[in-house]
Amino acid sequence: QEEAMAFGAIAGALLGLGAAGEKGAEAGALAGAAAMEDGAAFDAADAWYLADAIPEGDSAAIALIEHRWAIPFRDAIQRAGGVPLADEWLHPEDLIAAGASGAHGS
Numbered sequence: 001q002e003e004a005m006a007f008g009a010i011a012g013a014l015l016g017l018g019a020a021g022e023k024g025a026e027a028g029a030l031a032g033a034a035a036m037e038d039g040a041a042f043d044a045a046d047a048w049y050l051a052d053a054i055p056e057g058d059s060a061a062i063a064l065i066e067h068r069w070a071i072p073f074r075d076a077i078q079r080a081g082g083v084p085l086a087d088e089w090l091h092p093e094d095l096i097a098a099g100a101s102g103a104h105g106s
Helices: 002-035 070-079 092-105
Strands: none
Touching: none
């Protein structure tokens, strides 16, 4: 539970920082820690299973990365005939928007 709250505080601080600077980071950290108090990071209804998305006999690669080199990596996979099953990018603008909507909701 403490780890979940620490994770929530960090995520909330980043969102708050993007929305309202230093003051927002402090408020976001408090809100994020409170949101993770029960220890659950995600709703089970939001889960999906990779095995359900891969046709039988095929294989898959998963990349969870934060670096700019991901773009050429993605392009290389596509050039090799790979097919993306999911493409989720978290952009700084997404953090700012999430922080702003959270700030207006409290």
